[in-house]
Structures are given as C-alpha cells and as structure tokens.
Amino acid sequence: MSNSPLMAKRSVGERFRHALVHAWRNRTLLLMFLPILIFYLLFSYAPMFNPRTGGILMAFKKSRLNQPFSSWDWVGLQYFRMLFSKPDFWVAMKNTLLLSFLRLLVEFPVPIILALLLNEVRVSKAKRVFQTVYTFPHFLSWVLVVGIMKDLLQMDGILNGIKVMLGGEAFNFLANGSRASNYAMLIISSMLKGMGWSAIIYLSTIAGIDPTLYEAAAIDGATRFQRMQYITWPSIKPTVIILLILAVGGILDGSFDQIFNLVNGINRNVIETIDVYIYRYAFQQSINQSFSAASGLFKSVVSFAMLITANIITRRLSDDGEAAF
C-alpha cells in the first residue's frame, strides 16, 4: 500500500501480529479444521516428505530391505536411468500415450455431443429415461463392469455366439495381442460407462442458458443447427476448455482400474499403461522400493508439469484469460 520502505517494514510486522490475533480470535474454526489438517498431513503429505520413511526421496537412494531409510546410500538419478533403459517401460509409455490420445479423440467429444443431442429431446419423460440409463454405469466399479464384460466377450459368450451365427469365427476378445481389438474394447467400454456422467456437467451448463435467447433466435429464423452453433456451443465452450486441460494433464493416468482388471499375460504388451506398470514393479515383479518410487515420482512430476503447461497455454490463447485455475 505504502511507498515508504519504513512503512512497509512496519506493516509486515503489523500484519504478522494481526494474523496471530486474527487466528486466536477464530481459534474455534482452526480447532474444527485440525482433524482435517492431520488427515492431509498423514495420508497425503507424510508419503511425500517423511524423514523416517523417506517419502519421494526414496527414489534417490538405494533401498535396503528392512533397514531404516537413513542408512540407505544416495545414488542420485541411478533409478531414473534404470527406468529409462527398460524396454517394458517404453512399451508401457507408448501404450499410455496412444490410448490417452485415442481417448481424447473419442471419449472427450462424445459426452459433449451426447449433451447436445439430449438437449434436443423435448419429451421430458424420454429425456429422463435416457439420462437415467446413461448415467447409471458410472456408479459401478470397474471390477463389476469387467465381470459383465468378461461374460459377454468370452469364447462361449453372447458376442461370439452372434459372430458364429453370422458365419464368423469365435475370437478371444479377452486374451489376444491385437492392438486394434484391445483398444476398441477399452474405449467402447469406458465410453459407455462414463459418457452419461460426463455429459451432466455440459447439460447443467446448457440448463443455465437464458431461454429467451432461443426464442429470439427462433423468431429471427435460426435453424435448429444454427441455434446449437451460436447459442448452445458458445455457452458450454468455457467448460469444454477447462475439462480439456484436465484431460491433457491426466494423459499419463491410464484408467488404472479398467486396465488392471483386464490385463493378462497375452494382452500385456499392448494394454499395460504406466500406472499398471508401476503397480507391477511395486508389488508383483520385484521388491526394489527405490525403483518403484522412482517410476512413481517420474509419473507424478510429468503429469503435474503437463497440467501446469496446459493451463498456461490456454490462458495465453484465450482472449479473456480463461483457464482452469
């Protein structure tokens, strides 16, 4: 506020004292918040920074089984180099990027289109039925959905039954090395499971549009498609941008639950993503804690950096400084 350095100095001290007085006056609120703070410190921040267990620093030391973290030796970036030299890491990386790219291409626009289509349904009962059915699968776990998928897609399942009846040959959808077949299975299943839920946010934005805009446009002779193009779309565009940023930031999150429940020895080469890879090295493959910590940290840092970058780019590109946060 003030230009004088003396005043500024005093105001810092003053502000500190004010903050303490303010905190003391509102100590009930702080006390109420204390359990939540403890939870976050224990379950989110202790895993990151903890002098006893090592936290993310584990990745930079050589782990010794059943020995305290303080006795481990510093090895710098050795485990990151090890990670980058592993062929199966690059396989998982390639699968993750390819799948995420396809998901952005298919699963991202589908809910938008679905919301636009649902918005055109004027029979409110029909609209409710559609929405009820579309949204329901979101609330089921992937374990359950994979259970249903396995029955449909197995060799004696209904899909192969239809295929054989039409003169085709039964195909093992669940255990094959074909990238196309596996990716189609993954994308179609998660599209059907999630599209209704993802459409809700767009639908609620559309519901907030002033209806007189549509009436005015109709009087001016705007067609249905033009109304969609000039009224509906601009109003959902900010939401689309925010969700796109989040989707780009989550490009390394390869839908762990879905893939983990479908992966097996035969399709691993084409569907194993980074998350599943990290899990495999953490609990199934080896007990090298440092290596697992390094692969996890690599993923966390890259995702975080991507999210921040995507946010900055959007802020630059949009004229009114629109961004997710």
Next chain:
Amino acid sequence: MSVFTAKSSLKIQRSWGEKLADIIIYTVLILLLVAILLPFYNMLLISFAKYEDIVQTKLYLYPKSLDFSNYRRAFEAENFANSFGLSVFVTITGTALGLLMQSTAAYCLSRPHMPFRRFFFYLILFTMFFGAGLIPWYTVMLALGFKDSIWVMIIPQAVNAYNIILLRNYFRSIPGELIESAKIDGAGELRTMFQIVLPVSLPILATVALFIAVGRWNEWYSAMIFIQDPKKIPLQLFLRRMIVDATSDLGNDMKNAMRDANIKIHGRSLQMAAVTITTVPILLVYPFLQRYFTTGIMIGAVKA
C-alpha cells in the same frame, strides 16, 4: 396468395427437416441406450440360467428357465456373506465419517474469517494433482498400522479434495445475512454450522453422501494391497478374485486346464449372480442419487 403458399411450403419443408433431425437424434440415443442395457440383460439372463441350457443352446438370448440356485450358491460360497456384511459396514461407517470430516473442512474453508484460508485451500487442492506415488504411500500406511485392518477402507478416504470443494462452493452461495444473523444471536461456529449452514445445504450433502457411499461400496484397491485375511476382504475384492483371477491366464496350460474344468461347471452363472448381487445396492440408492446430483453439481461446480 403467392406469399401465403410460399410461407406454408417453407413451413412444411422446415418441419420435414425437423422431423428428420428428430429421427436421427432418437435413433442415436436409442442405440446407445440398448448398448448400455444389453450387457445388464445378459448378466441377469446368465445369472438365472441352468448350466445345461447355456451349454446346449448355441445362442442363449432369452430365458428358458428361471433358476434361483445360483444366487443361493453365491451366498453359500465361502466368505461371500461375510464380505457382503463387511462392505455394508464399510459403506455406512465410511459415509458417516467422510461426510462429517468433509463438511467440516468445507465449512471452515467457506468462512471469510477463517485464518490461513487460502493456504489450507491450496494444501488440499494440491493433493488432487500431485501424489507421492505408490511405494512411499505404502510404506507410510504400513507404519501407521493399516496392514490387515479393515479401517484402511474407511479412514484414509475420509477426506476427499473434490467433495470438499463441491461442498465449499455450495456453502459459499448461502446468503451471508443468514449466517450473520446467527452470529448476532450469539451462536458459535459449531452451532452455526450444524443449525444454520447444514440444514439449508441438504441437496449437496445428499449428493456428497451418495458419492462417498458409492465409493465405499466399490472399494477394492486398498483392500487388495493391505488385507490378506480372506475374512476381511470386501465384496468387490471377493468379486475380483472370483472373476479376474479365476479367468486370467495363469501362464501354465496345466493350471489353466485344471482351473477351467473347475469353474466351467457352474462358473458363469455363479459369477453373474454375484455380480448382480453387488449391483443391486447401487441400483437401490441410484434414484436418490439422481434426484440430487444434477442440482448439487450445478451449484457446487461453478468454479473450482
């Protein structure tokens, strides 16, 4: 006259276009509806089927008989009923604890005079975008004593950044006068929260409660990592062992053949009966869920 005919023909033309658009829209929407419903139909169909019917009928598309024994067998399976009860317990306890913690967090963060409000908010927000990773988290959880404890499915999940933000945004939309008047009456923070803020926030509380409940019912991941005792596994993990582990490739032909022979006899129907049983509780709460989430999310998600 000519103007009149021109106008009416235009109208006919447009309504034809409208009709065509309607046909396309409804066709797409109905196809998607069928694509979602068919797998569930298949699930029910197989769960009520007799083994002979599935084997003898080439394409089993409609029920030939209704056999409830698969459901009985599912409940008789070792530890199934146990897992079911455990999941009910985890869902109820987890929802109660989660709702209390998350609404308290949101209330504090929604108060303008909360000390260090921005700092705490960013502390919570950061966890949505950055995690320590599996192994550092695992070692801390072991150190906290969560090995083989059912509380691993309840306590660490009692806070959730997404829900807290949703609740906070809703609480912030409550008119300030309402809260100030309580202040003048001499109400403390706890009383303001429980007697003023929470009672006017029922839609968002219901939404978040149901989010938490569904999440707890669907829990399997932390149980898979930390729980070894088969008497302490939740229903979803039981289901995973029954379906995923039972049909995944064991990498050994002999083992595969033995396992296949074992589960072929009643495997499919039993699996689908178990899947149906696990779906039913979600189906039961879903109507309540749906009533609230559209409005709840609309107000809660205005700005993160």
